[in-house]
Amino acid sequence: MSAESSPKIVIVDESPIRAAILEEGLREAGFTGVVHISEMQSLLARIYALDPDVILIDLENPSRDVLEQMFQVSRAVRRPIAMFVDQSDAASIQASVDAGVSAYIVDGLKKERIKPILDLCISRFNAFSKLQDELDRTKSALEERKVIDRAKGILMKVKGLTEDEAYVLMRSTAMREKKKIGEIAQSILTASELLK
Amino acid sequence: MKTPLHIGFIPLVDAAALIIAVDKGFTAAEGLDVTLVREVSWSNVRDKLNIGLFDAAHLLAPVAIASSLGLGHVKVPIAAPFNLGLNGNAITVSPALHAAIMSEIEGDAVDPMATALALARVVAARRKSGAEPLTFGMTFPFSTHNYQLRFWMAAGGVDPDEDVRLVVLPPPYMVDSLANGHVDAFCVGAPWNSVAVDLGVGHILHFVSDILVRAAEKVLAVRQKWSEKNPEVLAALIRAAAHAAEYIEDPGNRAEAAHVLARPERLGVGAEVIQRTLDGRLKVSPDGARRESSRYLLVGREGAGRPDPAQAAWLYAQMVRWGQTEMRPDALRTAMAVFRPDLYDDAMGRPGATSASSAIGAFAGPAFDPGDIAGHLSAFTIGHWKP
Numbered sequence: 001m002s003a004e005s006s007p008k009i010v011i012v013d014e015s016p017i018r019a020a021i022l023e024e025g026l027r028e029a030g031f032t033g034v035v036h037i038s039e040m041q042s043l044l045a046r047i048y049a050l051d052p053d054v055i056l057i058d059l060e061n062p063s064r065d066v067l068e069q070m071f072q073v074s075r076a077v078r079r080p081i082a083m084f085v086d087q088s089d090a091a092s093i094q095a096s097v098d099a100g101v102s103a104y105i106v107d108g109l110k111k112e113r114i115k116p117i118l119d120l121c122i123s124r125f126n127a128f129s130k131l132q133d134e135l136d137r138t139k140s141a142l143e144e145r146k147v148i149d150r151a152k153g154i155l156m157k158v159k160g161l162t163e164d165e166a167y168v169l170m171r172s173t174a175m176r177e178k179k180k181i182g183e184i185a186q187s188i189l190t191a192s193e194l195l196k
Numbered sequence: 197m198k199t200p201l202h203i204g205f206i207p208l209v210d211a212a213a214l215i216i217a218v219d220k221g222f223t224a225a226e227g228l229d230v231t232l233v234r235e236v237s238w239s240n241v242r243d244k245l246n247i248g249l250f251d252a253a254h255l256l257a258p259v260a261i262a263s264s265l266g267l268g269h270v271k272v273p274i275a276a277p278f279n280l281g282l283n284g285n286a287i288t289v290s291p292a293l294h295a296a297i298m299s300e301i302e303g304d305a306v307d308p309m310a311t312a313l314a315l316a317r318v319v320a321a322r323r324k325s326g327a328e329p330l331t332f333g334m335t336f337p338f339s340t341h342n343y344q345l346r347f348w349m350a351a352g353g354v355d356p357d358e359d360v361r362l363v364v365l366p367p368p369y370m371v372d373s374l375a376n377g378h379v380d381a382f383c384v385g386a387p388w389n390s391v392a393v394d395l396g397v398g399h400i401l402h403f404v405s406d407i408l409v410r411a412a413e414k415v416l417a418v419r420q421k422w423s424e425k426n427p428e429v430l431a432a433l434i435r436a437a438a439h440a441a442e443y444i445e446d447p448g449n450r451a452e453a454a455h456v457l458a459r460p461e462r463l464g465v466g467a468e469v470i471q472r473t474l475d476g477r478l479k480v481s482p483d484g485a486r487r488e489s490s491r492y493l494l495v496g497r498e499g500a501g502r503p504d505p506a507q508a509a510w511l512y513a514q515m516v517r518w519g520q521t522e523m524r525p526d527a528l529r530t531a532m533a534v535f536r537p538d539l540y541d542d543a544m545g546r547p548g549a550t551s552a553s554s555a556i557g558a559f560a561g562p563a564f565d566p567g568d569i570a571g572h573l574s575a576f577t578i579g580h581w582k583p
Contacts, residue, residue: 064240
């Protein structure tokens with residue numbers, strides 16, 4: 001089968017960035033036959049047309065249940081599909097579920113050929129979520145910065161403080177009330193809205 | 197110190213007993229600190245329960261059995277000590293298919309035999325004219341929806357594997373798929389049938405209770421090993437779910453229950469459409485026609501919460517009938533042992549409770565006998581299993 005040269009891999013993922021990260025990793029590792037499906041309409045028909053050896057799907061995708069249908073006896077299925085993971089692969093399932101990805105393998109592909117694909121997939125998915133977390137943190141830090149600046153402005157205007165004094169006042173209030181300065185700043189914005 | 201538990205669910209009305217148990221404080225009252233985790237696929241729920249990311253889950257009854265038998269995936273024995281709901285599904289068809297069935301029907305449209313025979317005539321006419329086979333959506337290979345659709349159409353002479361196409365669709369995609377013609381009909385749980393009717397893209401043809409009087413739908417599932425290690429925690433969880441089911445069944449609480457279930461982090465659909473399904477008063481046609489049934493969805497009443505091994509046997513028989521597994525006496529025993537009325541009785545302090553009616557009450561074929569599945573299945577001509 002074609003899998004002897006380079007297995008055909010289909011990535012089912014609605015996130016174009018994550019799919020690109022994974023695709024790049026697979027290509028670097030020498031897997032040239034990689035196709036990305038981002039459109040979930042008629043998913044099974046698309047997959048049958050591509051006739052892949054391995055299908056990778058993210059766990060946030062409700063269409064994972066659609067893929068489970070490939071295990072069924074059906075005229076539409078040309079090649080039997082098997083889960084790569086078997087009873088002895090509890091650690092592999094755990095690692096892939098933790099990373100947020102699942103792999104479906106067509107029967108006939110040797111286990112030792114699948115392992116590097118799955119490992120790469122898991123590490124790229126983990127790298128993506130780390131990136132996402134960092135992005136989220138940066139975003140919320142930026143948001144907090146804006147809130148603090150606006151609260152400072154209000155204190156300066158209402159209490160006639162300098163910028164530094166306004167900041168020190170929020171900081172000490174936060175420490176006294178065991179809250180984050182962002183929370184204090186938000187309370188000031190809310191209060192000022194109410195008192196308008 | 198409360199016991200922390202992570203429990204997975206799919207946003208469907210039949211997760212009501214679980215969600216209300218948590219959100220109305222029944223689990224807290226039992227000393228449990230439950231975090232509900234909303235999931236997007238049954239595969240995820242199954243896998244996360246299997247590997248222990250979830251302590252318990254809202255699960256399709258047939259998936260609990262398939263998992264215990266190692267069908268379709270790795271084998272992990274599951275225990276189902278509480279039935280989250282009986283019935284609750286419906287078959288919805290596109291306006292075009294509805295019109296076609298109605299033009300062929302002889303008899304009452306509420307009679308599933310009449311509609312199944314009409315469907316057979318529609319299918320035959322389409323074949324003659326060279327039209328594409330009809331496509332039916334359902335939620336999972338090991339789902340009540342799959343078996344209910346198959347049981348219904350096969351009774352009218354339609355072979356679900358030869359005459360039509362059955363495709364898996366995630367519930368949230370059902371309505372769109374019907375609207376854009378990707379499927380001609382579907383079988384799914386609440387609220388999606390009502391959503392299709394409200395949008396004018398579907399007619400509810402049948403409540404599943406037309407097809408089967410009493411059908412186990414979703415169970416509260418735990419790993420069997422976990423149930424053995426944590427008997428007291430499990431008993432507390434069963435009691436909390438049972439109390440929540442009782443709460444939901446009180447008509448005076450329905451509005452509040454629907455309101456809680458409607459929250460974005462729970463089902464995330466309108467409270468009104470949820471209450472309709474809890475009350476069993478459904479709008480079945482875009483023209484506003486309504487239909488009422490006291491059997492549409494049973495959450496706790498008529499002994500619905502107590503798991504019935506005969507239901508598990510019926511589901512196993514469907515797996516055999518449709519070629520998902522072979523007939524084996526030990527597999528039947530394993531399947532029946534997934535449903536645990538003993539754990540339910542222990543938790544509720546009602547030892548030896550008499551089982552409520554265990555009749556499946558199918559509209560076609562002989563009465564179901566868990567003791568003679570081969571004899572039962574040989575009464576049906578369409579199917580993969582041959583005596």
